Amino acid sequence: MLNPSPPLPGAGGGGAHLPQGFRPTSVLMHLLNSDHLYNFVC
16 A cells, blocks of 8 residues: 555565565455555546
């Protein structure tokens, strides 16, 4: 929530604040369920 646009894996230093069990699909699902994303798109 604090980061409206989290860096993609391999973007460079983006994995520092990501959980060890990081999964691109989990991030996508989180963004799909994030009200902030809806506010940004809409």
